[in-house]
Amino acid sequence: MQGASMAKQWLLNLLYAALLLSISPWILWRRVRQGRYRNGWSQKLLGALPQPAKTLGSNRSYTIWFHAVSVGELQVIRPLVERAVRELPTAKLVVTTSTDSGYELAQKLYHAHTVAYAPLDFTWAVRRALDRIEPDLLVLAELELWPNWISIASQRQIPMAVINGRLSQNSLQGYRRIASIVRGIVRKIDWIAAQSDTVRERFIELGYDPAKIQVVGNIKFDGANDDRAHPEVLARSGPLGLRDGRSTVWLCGSTQDPEERICLDTFGQVADEFAQLKLILVPRHAERFEEVARMVEATGFAWGRRSRMHSDGLDPSWRIFLADSVGELRWWWGMADLGFVGGSFGARGGQNMIEPCAYGVATCYGPNTRNFTDIVQILHEADAASQLASPEELKPWLVGMLQDESLRTRCAGRAVSITQKHRGATDRTWSKLVSLLESKDLRSPKD
Known part of the structure; x- marks a missing residue:
């Protein structure tokens, strides 16, 4: 079984490499003409993410890795990051993103924490990133089904949660074409916080365990500011x-x-x-x-x-x-x-x-x-x-x-x-994330 899993991971590596090679002229064009895709390649390709700073004055602390693909998702995780700062003051927080605009915003919003580009889904990049971050919890914003990343994190028994989970009808139809592959990936996720009953049913249709998905509402309602005098x-x-x-x-x-x-x-x-x-x-x-x-x-x-x-x-x-x-x-x-x-x-x-x-x-x-x-x-x-x-x-x-x-x-x-x-999704989501952290049972000092 282990050999079959390794074979699938390396097959994905080959597919990713072929895809990256095929779009490299387009990446180069945008890099020259628009100034994009110039930064973070050691983090993306090699997983050379910065290691979180050691927490002082504490016997132990959790490390929580938040991944938000771009600008919109970075705003989604904001209430949860703020909650973590308040309620787990010794926790080390890591925020990764995948786009240049996302990285620029993450540096502004989360400058007090570790900010990096997310590794691409190559096995070596994912493994090195996990080695350096050593997360106690991996939080994926909305929908990030990267096979190698999820599989390797699961092998290391790192709890994973999809927060503010959404799955459009178009995405569902696309995933149906590779249902057997997607089913094996999605089942490795420990908990999904769905935005609505419709989204919940779509994840279940993909093969996710109904007992592990909860409708909590949309965090964007909580994250939206309503104070014109702010x-x-x-x-x-x-x-x-x-x-x-x-x-x-x-x-x-x-x-x-x-x-x-x-x-x-x-x-x-x-x-x-x-x-x-x-x-x-x-x-x-x-x-x-x-x-x-x-x-x-x-x-x-x-x-x-x-x-x-x-x-x-x-x-x-x-x-x-x-x-x-x-x-x-x-x-x-x-x-x-x-x-x-x-x-x-x-x-x-x-x-x-x-x-x-x-x-x-x-x-x-x-x-x-x-x-x-x-x-x-x-x-x-x-x-x-x-x-x-x-x-x-x-x-x-x-x-x-x-x-x-x-x-x-x-x-x-x-x-x-x-x-x-419709406010309140943040409270419901945070409560479950804390229980996932506690499931790690990391009550002894952590180096």
């Missing part, structure tokens, strides 16, 4: 001159091509009629900041951008602001009256619409929200947000909200109410 919000709204309440702010967040053009065109059609309206654009990907800046410049409106405020200042009469920064969207939402959530007019499958709703932003998004089906259903049933069938519906929605303040207020109130109702 210092991080005020630090951004103040320099933009938005504290006097005389402007109406329409924020378009996590936008992707061609959504910036759609939003700019829509704004241009209504800007003269609604002189108090200002547009804030927050593109999803940093490599598109310059492209979007050229689009904004071409509109002819007075505008500014986050990255040049200190050097160029900001025209007090600005109508469009480009928030060309990573990991700050949760604070930009706190100054918006109206919101469009991007990734929903293209093929992305939507982005997090909980954050604007928590602030009481009257929110809309496009038809493609397959990655947030359960959240959209919750918001739809509460009449707390609007789903638009096409870009042509964006202008009528915006004009309707601008003309009818009472409509906007009612929509915002329902959004706040439903997000507050």
Whole structure:
């Protein structure tokens, strides 16, 4: 049995190597043209992750490894990392991610802890990373089914949990094609915290033990800030001159091509009629900041951008602001009256619409929200947000909200109410993670 397992792992190594070789021209192109994929290769390919610092003043401590593939997942683990800091002050926390933007944000959010790129799923990289980190618990955000990583961690009897677990219908259909392989992987995970009953049933359909999966809700409801007076919000709204309440702010967040053009065109059609309206654009990907800046410049409106405020200042009469920064969207939402959530007019499958709703932003998004089906259903049933069938519906929605303040207020109130109702997933998740740690029975001093 051991030999068969080793053979499967090395077969995967060969497949990964072939795949990496086949996409290397694309990686090289993006490295040269966009500055991506330049860092962390020793960690990714060789597992040379930094070792967590020794904890002083304690006989023993746990080591918890949180893995969040990119920016969105890093925000998901945030309440759990904060809970670990409060309740397990001697614990060593490691946060890994897989993307450049994720690493940049992780360095900002978790600078007090060990931050690294995650190893690719090569056996040697995974083994070396586990040797260096020596985790007592491996926490995977949302869905990370890496066969070698999970298998080797299981062999070492390291408890593993998938938190805020989600599994879209499209992903389920894809996994069905390799059901026998996926079944063997997923069964090695000790616990899955599902976002909803639908997600739970999908994991069970993949072969997961129903007794080891629990519906806890969506941590994003807990992680969403709802305080417009938060210092991080005020630090951004103040320099933009938005504290006097005389402007109406329409924020378009996590936008992707061609959504910036759609939003700019829509704004241009209504800007003269609604002189108090200002547009804030927050593109999803940093490599598109310059492209979007050229689009904004071409509109002819007075505008500014986050990255040049200190050097160029900001025209007090600005109508469009480009928030060309990573990991700050949760604070930009706190100054918006109206919101469009991007990734929903293209093929992305939507982005997090909980954050604007928590602030009481009257929110809309496009038809493609397959990655947030359960959240959209919750918001739809509460009449707390609007789903638009096409870009042509964006202008009528915006004009309707601008003309009818009472409509906007009612929509915002329902959004706040439903997000507050669904809080609590963090508590339920943390309780189980603690029990998994205790199952290790590491009560003796740890070197």
